[in-house]
Amino acid sequence: MAEPLLTLEGVTKSYGDVVVTRVLHGIDLVLEPGSFSAIIGPSGSGKSTLLNLIGLLDRPTGGRILLGGEDISRLDDDQLSLARGRTLGFVFQFHHLLPAFTALENVMMPLMAQSGRQEPWMRERAMELLEEVGLTNRAHNPANALSGGQQQRVAIARALAPRPKLVLADEPTGNLDTQTANEVFGLLRRFNETHQTAFLVVTHDPRLAERCDRIITVVDGRIESDVAHTPGTPVDLR
Amino acid sequence: MPFEWMVGLRFLREGRFQTVLILGGVAVGVGVLVFLSALISGLGENLVAQTLGSQPHVIVRRPDEVPRTQAPSGVEVAARVQRPAQRLVTIENWPVVMRTVEALPGVEAVAPVASGAGFAIKGRANRSVALRGIHLDDSNRIIDVKRRLVRGDFRLGGAETLIGVELADQLGVDVGDKLRIGTAEGPSLLLTISGVFDLGNKDVNERWVLVPLSNAQTLLGLPGGVTSIEVRVSEVFDAEEIARAAEAAVGQTAESWMALNQQLLVALRSQKSSSYMIQFFVLIAVALGIASVLVVSVVQKSREIGILKAMGTPTGRITRIFLVQGAVVGGVGAVFGSALGSGLAILFVSVARNADGSPIFPVAITPGLILGAATVSLVIGLLAAVAPARRAAQLDPATVIRNG
Numbered sequence: 338m339a340e341p342l343l344t345l346e347g348v349t350k351s352y353g354d355v356v357v358t359r360v361l362h363g364i365d366l367v368l369e370p371g372s373f374s375a376i377i378g379p380s381g382s383g384k385s386t387l388l389n390l391i392g393l394l395d396r397p398t399g400g401r402i403l404l405g406g407e408d409i410s411r412l413d414d415d416q417l418s419l420a421r422g423r424t425l426g427f428v429f430q431f432h433h434l435l436p437a438f439t440a441l442e443n444v445m446m447p448l449m450a451q452s453g454r455q456e457p458w459m460r461e462r463a464m465e466l467l468e469e470v471g472l473t474n475r476a477h478n479p480a481n482a483l484s485g486g487q488q489q490r491v492a493i494a495r496a497l498a499p500r501p502k503l504v505l506a507d508e509p510t511g512n513l514d515t516q517t518a519n520e521v522f523g524l525l526r527r528f529n530e531t532h533q534t535a536f537l538v539v540t541h542d543p544r545l546a547e548r549c550d551r552i553i554t555v556v557d558g559r560i561e562s563d564v565a566h567t568p569g570t571p572v573d574l575r
Numbered sequence: 576m577p578f579e580w581m582v583g584l585r586f587l588r589e590g591r592f593q594t595v596l597i598l599g600g601v602a603v604g605v606g607v608l609v610f611l612s613a614l615i616s617g618l619g620e621n622l623v624a625q626t627l628g629s630q631p632h633v634i635v636r637r638p639d640e641v642p643r644t645q646a647p648s649g650v651e652v653a654a655r656v657q658r659p660a661q662r663l664v665t666i667e668n669w670p671v672v673m674r675t676v677e678a679l680p681g682v683e684a685v686a687p688v689a690s691g692a693g694f695a696i697k698g699r700a701n702r703s704v705a706l707r708g709i710h711l712d713d714s715n716r717i718i719d720v721k722r723r724l725v726r727g728d729f730r731l732g733g734a735e736t737l738i739g740v741e742l743a744d745q746l747g748v749d750v751g752d753k754l755r756i757g758t759a760e761g762p763s764l765l766l767t768i769s770g771v772f773d774l775g776n777k778d779v780n781e782r783w784v785l786v787p788l789s790n791a792q793t794l795l796g797l798p799g800g801v802t803s804i805e806v807r808v809s810e811v812f813d814a815e816e817i818a819r820a821a822e823a824a825v826g827q828t829a830e831s832w833m834a835l836n837q838q839l840l841v842a843l844r845s846q847k848s849s850s851y852m853i854q855f856f857v858l859i860a861v862a863l864g865i866a867s868v869l870v871v872s873v874v875q876k877s878r879e880i881g882i883l884k885a886m887g888t889p890t891g892r893i894t895r896i897f898l899v900q901g902a903v904v905g906g907v908g909a910v911f912g913s914a915l916g917s918g919l920a921i922l923f924v925s926v927a928r929n930a931d932g933s934p935i936f937p938v939a940i941t942p943g944l945i946l947g948a949a950t951v952s953l954v955i956g957l958l959a960a961v962a963p964a965r966r967a968a969q970l971d972p973a974t975v976i977r978n979g
Contacts, residue, residue: 394885394973415889422887433882437589449578450888499887 340406342424342502342535343368343391348400350386360386361558363400370502371533373526375546378555384539385507387555391537392505393421405502422451426496426534428525430508434480434488434495441467441476444494451499459498466494469531470524486517493524503535504528510545522548547571579892582883583899590872597868598908601952604861605912608854609948610919613938615850619843621936623811626839629774629783630832631717631805632814635676635821637666638828663691665800672825673804679824681817683809686713687801689791695738695784696755696763697746704742704784706756708791708801717805720772720785726750727770731787736766739780740773756784760796858951862959865904869897869963877970884972897964898957905956909949916940916948 343366350361360383368374368391378384389395390402393409402409404420412420426447434443444463449455467476470490475483483491489509496504506525510518522545529536538549546552547569554562587594640659666672669687677685689708694701707714711731715721721729725740727750736754748754750768757763766786773780792798806829808817814831821829833840873880880893920938927935 389973392885392973394971415891418884418887418889420887421885427882427885433878435879435882437585446883447886449581450883450886450892453578453892455576455578455581495886 340370341367341403342370342372342405344401344403345391345397346401346403348390348397348402350383350390350395351398359558361390361397364558364560366391366553366560366563368503368535368537370535371529372535372551373529373549374535374537374551374553375549376537376539376553376555377541377543377546378561382555383558384555386558388505388507388537388539392425392427393417419451422447422499424502426499426501426504428489428492428496428504428506428509430511434491436479436481439477439479440472440483440487440491443480443491444498446495447499463494463498466497467491469528470494486513486521489513489517489521490524493521493528497528497532497534500532501534503537506536506538508540509538510540510542518542518545543571579895579899583896584903586872586876586896587900587903590868590875593868593872594904597864597904598911600864601861601904601908601956602911602915604857604864605909605948605952606915606919607857608951609913609916609940609944610923611850611854612944612948613916613920613940614923615846616944617936617938619846620939622839622843625775626836627811627832628723629718629776629779630835632808632811633806633818633821633829633831634803635666635672635806635825635827635829636803637664640664663795663797663802665689665797665802666804666827669801669804672827675825676804676806676821679817679820681808681810681813682806684713684716684807686710686717686805687788688714688803688805689788689795689797689801691758691791691795691797691802693756693758693784693794695742695746696757697748697752700746702742702745703782704756705782706758706791706794707783707785708788708795709785710788711785714785714805717807718774720774723772723774724770725773727768730769731785732769733787733790734764734766735769735787737770737772737785738768739783740771741777741781742784743768743771745781756786756794758794758796760794762794762796764790764794766790858955861908861952862955865901865956865959866962868904869900869960870966872900873897873963873967873970876967880967880970881972881974884970890968894964894968897967898960901956901958901960901964902953903956905952905954905959906949908956909952912952913945913948917945 345364345366348361348364349359351357351359364387376384376387390397393404396410404424409417409420435446438446441460441463444466445455445459448459464473464476467473470493472487472490475487480488480491509525510521513521525536526548528534538545540546550566550568552564552566553560639661642656642659673685673687676682686709691706693704693706695704720737731737736756743749746754748768750770752768753765754768755763755765792800806821808814815833818829818831818834883893917940920940924938
């Protein structure tokens with residue numbers, strides 16, 4: 338078996354100093370390279386907190402998070418930021434493009450943000466990715482002049498620009514109509530196959546969860562079930 | 576283009592209206608700064624120039640006569656020591672004194688003067704005057720009379736005199752007329768008026784009578800002597816220092832125009848400090864304006880900042896995005912502001928004119944002033960951006976993204 342991409346060992350997370358609210362109670366989770374998993378669970382179950390921890394946007398209260406074998410508690414904020422930029426990509430429910438920039442510039446943004454300048458190869462890679470999401474002809478449009486589905490496709494291209502090992506998608510189709518949602522999800526699966534990028538999708542939508550290889554159910558800050566799943570078969574979300 | 580510049584500039588462009596407003600604010604601030612500085616320094620230079628129009632920069636003269644005690648020091652022999660009346664006496668060995676002063680660094684020109692009280696008589700009218708015996712060409716390098724001659728010729732022959740316009744008016748005389756000049760010492764001379772000058776000072780125009788040095792020596796009873804040596808220096812504000820150096824070098828009393836015009840200097844200084852005060856508060860207002868616009872921008876863009884952080888932008892780079900915006904607003908505002916300030920100054924000069932159409936005083940817009948204002952504006956922009964930039968850097972990407 339290949340080395341795990343990301344390992345969570347007994348991770349807990351609490352908020353508040355006076356009234357301590359424990360959101361996660363000892364999560365153990367291993368994500369493999371090239372996997373395609375879903376996290377499902379009711380609202381308030383702690384999925385988002387878990388995603389923030391996996392996304393290295395937050396630090397755990399207890400337990401360890403290993404990124405490619407390295408304990409992230411040993412990294413300072415800037416090193417963490419750099420590790421995040423190199424290894425992880427994000428796709429959010431509300432695409433979160435930068436409206437002041439064109440589609441192409443948005444895709445190049447993570448590359449420029451990390452290196453601090455613009456280089457010709459960045460433009461080439463961004464153009465390739467835009468081609469893969471079928472938006473070559475929209476490359477020079479301002480981000481806010483695109484439709485919702487187009488913006489989400491740009492966001493996916495952007496997440497993939499630094500060639501991350503893992504893309505975290507938080508309700509990636511949350512505010513898209515069914516057909517557009519299907520297309521967008523199809524894109525994620527295709528990138529999973531062609532680029533061997535691992536995906537972790539947080540969703541409420543059973544039809545999306547059904548198309549994943551592994552379904553992790555979080556309830557009340559604990560992993561209730563973690564099962565392999567054959568894409569296409571129905572899934573019980575309760 | 577570095578990433579920080581690209582994003583910073585794009586953010587500014589995106590916030591079009593805000594950016595225009597704050598650029599306007601900075602421009603007005605810098606404009607006031609430039610205009611006020613130019614006005615105050617122009618006014619100051621003008622006042623100094625006017626004052627120095629009829630005054631030498633430094634006057635070297637004999638020390639006042641004081642009684643010298645014969646008793647050993649510390650022993651008091653008299654309850655009261657009366658000061659003697661100051662006679663008109665020559666500077667001893669004045670050609671040597673003059674050459675020594677002339678050799679001092681910073682001294683541009685020197686001229687001997689024999690001056691004293693006299694009176695001008697025309698018919699039954701007489702006026703008390705200040706008699707100034709000079710070598711015309713030497714003296715003109717100290718106090719420029721040639722340029723301010725209103726009638727007649729710039730000439731001082733053996734029996735000629737140059738007088739001020741007020742005196743000419745009061746005595747009803749003009750170029751070519753004869754005027755008797757006398758002194759309390761007794762002698763008097765009949766001189767022909769060769770020219771009439773206007774030094775821009777009523778008192779001087781009323782009292783000054785310029786005569787050849789030898790005539791003054793005769794009239795004042797100072798054969799071969801001079802009462803003072805007048806000095807022109809290259810930097811007018813170094814005059815006091817040069818006066819001190821001259822005193823040390825020649826053992827005579829030397830007074831600078833600065834010592835003689837303390838009130839003017841105090842006035843200039845308070846004018847300067849009140850203008851600094853105004854400029855300081857204008858700058859504070861500009862800084863607060865830039866800071867408030869950037870703070871609003873950080874709040875508006877918190878989501879975008881969160882995304883930039885999530886995609887691995889180091890904190891320092893986020894900080895610099897906002898510092899760049901502050902610097903650009905400061906810098907571009909300075910360009911517009913300098914143009915505005917210069918425009919105001921030019922307008923002022925063209926509007927504020929004397930009756931004869933000449934400007935009341937020149938407004939001094941110098942490259943140094945513009946450069947200084949631009950630097951100050953840039954620094955202010957940067958400083959104003961520090962707090963917003965830190966705020967942006969401290970945004971927590973997780974919260975920001977979650978709250979959309």
